[in-house]
Amino acid sequence: MYGKGLKTLSIATVAMLALSLSLVFFYAPLETDQGFIQKIFYLHVPLAMTALVGFVVGGVFAIAHLRTNNRKWDAYSYVAIHISIIFGVGVLITGAIWAKASWGHWWVWEEPTLVSFLIVFLLYATYYPFRYAIEDRDRQARYASVFAVTAGAFVPLNFLAVRMAQSLVHPRVFATSEGGLPGSMLLTFLCCLAAIALLWVTLVKFELTAKSASGQVKRLRRALDAPAAGSGSRIAPEVS
Amino acid sequence: MPLPLGAPALPLHEAGKYVAGAYIVFVVLLVVYVGIMAAKLQRIEREMSEIATIAEQRKEEKDEVSA
Amino acid sequence: MTPSRVAFAAILAKDLRAELRTLQSLPAMALFSVTAFVIFRFGLDRTSLSGSLAAGVLWATLLFAGVLGINRLFVAEREEGGFDAIRLAPIDRTVLFAAKVAALIVYLLALELVAVPIFALFFLDEAAGLGPLVLILLLTDLGLAVTGTLISSMAVNSRARDLLVPLVLLPLAVPLMIAATGATEHLLALGGPSYHRFGTWLTVLGLYDLIFGLVGYAVFDFLLED
Numbered sequence: 001m002y003g004k005g006l007k008t009l010s011i012a013t014v015a016m017l018a019l020s021l022s023l024v025f026f027y028a029p030l031e032t033d034q035g036f037i038q039k040i041f042y043l044h045v046p047l048a049m050t051a052l053v054g055f056v057v058g059g060v061f062a063i064a065h066l067r068t069n070n071r072k073w074d075a076y077s078y079v080a081i082h083i084s085i086i087f088g089v090g091v092l093i094t095g096a097i098w099a100k101a102s103w104g105h106w107w108v109w110e111e112p113t114l115v116s117f118l119i120v121f122l123l124y125a126t127y128y129p130f131r132y133a134i135e136d137r138d139r140q141a142r143y144a145s146v147f148a149v150t151a152g153a154f155v156p157l158n159f160l161a162v163r164m165a166q167s168l169v170h171p172r173v174f175a176t177s178e179g180g181l182p183g184s185m186l187l188t189f190l191c192c193l194a195a196i197a198l199l200w201v202t203l204v205k206f207e208l209t210a211k212s213a214s215g216q217v218k219r220l221r222r223a224l225d226a227p228a229a230g231s232g233s234r235i236a237p238e239v240s
Numbered sequence: 241m242p243l244p245l246g247a248p249a250l251p252l253h254e255a256g257k258y259v260a261g262a263y264i265v266f267v268v269l270l271v272v273y274v275g276i277m278a279a280k281l282q283r284i285e286r287e288m289s290e291i292a293t294i295a296e297q298r299k300e301e302k303d304e305v306s307a
Numbered sequence: 308m309t310p311s312r313v314a315f316a317a318i319l320a321k322d323l324r325a326e327l328r329t330l331q332s333l334p335a336m337a338l339f340s341v342t343a344f345v346i347f348r349f350g351l352d353r354t355s356l357s358g359s360l361a362a363g364v365l366w367a368t369l370l371f372a373g374v375l376g377i378n379r380l381f382v383a384e385r386e387e388g389g390f391d392a393i394r395l396a397p398i399d400r401t402v403l404f405a406a407k408v409a410a411l412i413v414y415l416l417a418l419e420l421v422a423v424p425i426f427a428l429f430f431l432d433e434a435a436g437l438g439p440l441v442l443i444l445l446l447t448d449l450g451l452a453v454t455g456t457l458i459s460s461m462a463v464n465s466r467a468r469d470l471l472v473p474l475v476l477l478p479l480a481v482p483l484m485i486a487a488t489g490a491t492e493h494l495l496a497l498g499g500p501s502y503h504r505f506g507t508w509l510t511v512l513g514l515y516d517l518i519f520g521l522v523g524y525a526v527f528d529f530l531l532e533d
Contacts, residue, residue: 036255040262047266066529090269094262101258123478130475133465143461146526147475150457153522154479161482161511164504165489203273210280217287226294228287 002209002239006202013202016195020188028188037101042188044094046196047087048117052155054084054200055124059152062145074141075237077148079207081127083200088121116162123151141237211239314398318406323413332379333417336372340422343368344429356430362491365426366484370451372422373415374473374480377455378462404456404527411452419444436494439502443494446512447487453519454479460530486511 024042031038058080065073095117099108109115130147134140215238221227326333347364348354356364423444427434455476462471490508493501 036259039259043262043266066526086269086273090266093265097258097262097265101255119478119481123475126471126475126478129467130462130465130471133462133467133471135466136464139464142529143464146457146461146529149526150454150479150519150522153518154482157515157518158482160514161485164507164511165485206277210277210284213284214280217284217291220291221287224291224294224298226291 002205002212006205006209009198009202009205013195013198016191016198020191020195023188023191028185029182031185034102037098040094040098040101042192044091044098045189046193047094048091048113049193050196050200051084051087051091052117052120053197054080054087055120055155056152058084059148062148062152065141065145066149071141071237072239074145075208075211075239076204077145078131078237079204079211081124081148083203083207085121085124085127086203087196087200088117088124091117092121110166112162112166113159116159119158119162120151120155123154127151144237208239211237215239311399311402314402315406315409318398318403319409319413322406322410326414332376333414336376336414336418337421339375340368340372340418341425343371344426348429354430355432357432357495357497359488359492361430361495362488364430365423365491366488368426369415369419369422370477370480370484372418373451373455374476376414376418377411377451377459377476378469378472400528400531401524403531404523407456407460408449408452408523411455412448415448415451416444419448431495433499436491436496436500439500439505440491440494442509443487443490443512446509446516447483449516450483450512450519451480453516453523457519457523457527457530460527482511482515486515 020042024039028039028042030036058077061073061077061080065071065077092114095111095114096106099111099114100106127144127147131140131144134143218228218238344364347368351360351364353360423437423440427437431437455472458476458479459468459472462468462475465471486508490505493503493505
């Protein structure tokens with residue numbers, strides 16, 4: 001049962017988010033270079049780190065699926081990637097807002113982390129058209145897992161390549177996200193990171209529970225010999 | 241909180257809009273997600289009620305037959 | 308089990324012979340490249356290129372031509388039922404993977420044999436940078452071949468496969484392009500080839516080839532079960 005523990009998890013997430021937001025706006029000191037704009041980091045960077053780890057986790061689930069052939073791992077992989085993509089949209093939009101506030105442009109190529117995130121996002125955005133183009137359910141699950149593994153391996157490589165491409169003349173714009181953070185900022189950052197990570201786990205569990213519920217409905221229908229009318233438009237991964 | 245002299249940052253009332261914008265985007269994404277899940281929940285509720293009706297009908301038929 | 312080397316050679320030979328017989332993709336890829344060069348000449352309004360512009364034009368063209376051709380290798384095979392025959396044969400799947408990758412590398416090299424000299428003819432003032440370029444070409448081709456084989460093997464069974472392969476392959480190819488253009492822009496620099504950060508780019512290319520080679524080796528089995 002996927003819903004077990006979901007309530008506790010949500011409460012923990014809300015508490016953590018409330019704590020983090022309070023720290024961001026009432027505790028963390030104002031940064032000298034960027035001023036108030038720097039507060040965006042506490043949202044943008046945790047979202048980015050969580051999304052990236054989420055993609056790699058999706059790849060790990062995919063490996064489990066390929067090795068055990070248990071369909072539930074495929075569903076886990078699908079949902080992990082799904083939530084990470086949504087977080088990814090948040091990363092790109094908050095990144096653009098930050099760029100506009102700092103540099104006056106809605107996009108900057110000078111920030112390697114943002115650029116490599118864009119590329120990773122572009123790759124994972126192809127996950128859905130790729131997945132739904134395969135009609136056979138077994139094959140769809142298997143190929144999607146191969147995709148997730150390949151894409152998971154791609155993430156670190158891509159970051160390396162983009163980082164290398166940065167000319168050493170351009171200053172790293174996200175300098176504050178590197179080491180050298182004063183203690184109070186570091187504490188705030190870590191709380192935000194924990195909150196966003198908890199949020200990711202909660203949403204994944206939430207979506208798996210919903211999928212499971214749909215799966216139980218289908219199971220009931222089958223047991224009663226009462227198939228649904230006009231269903232089965234896309235063969236999405238199921239959980240039951 | 242006064243900004244240090246010479247800081248290239250935007251004035252607070254300007255910067256505030258961007259920071260608010262970023263956090264608003266976060267909230268909006270979250271709520272949109274909740275909305276999508278709500279739609280799924282609605283569908284599940286509808287199907288469950290259909291199934292409940294079917295099960296009740298079957299029970300009636302069975303009671304009639306055995307009566 | 309058929310000994311691996313024999314199987315490898317057999318599959319590779321079959322693919323190459325098939326292409327030679329029909330000559331579908333190679334001339335098309337070459338023609339595409341030359342036309343693309345012409346478009347760039349007018350699009351950029353330049354008659355001679357060097358440095359980063361030269362690298363960009365050359366690699367963008369090679370990439371798009373390569374991606375166009377990659378599909379054909381698998382589509383033609385599937386349509387002729389070759390895939391099924393191979394799956395039934397007692398060959399180690401890894402050998403099949405290696406053979407497909409090798410065939411793709413040969414295709415890409417053949418394309419470059421035509422496209423690069425023509426590029427030099429059209430746009431370059433001196434050819435000194437072309438020698439070391441061969442090394443970059445080889446490593447990049449290997450990377451493209453590995454990911455290309457992986458993706459096309461999966462897409463071949465789906466609808467909209469013509470769209471799917473470029474869609475998925477292009478983001479995957481970005482690190483290759485970053486490294487290849489990074490090295491090439493210095494090789495084709497105005498004052499003569501320079502090897503600025505050549506080692507770095509070679510390492511990135513090598514790392515890419517290694518990692519995706521391993522990934523391909525590990526997962527290819529799963530692509531052929533049915």
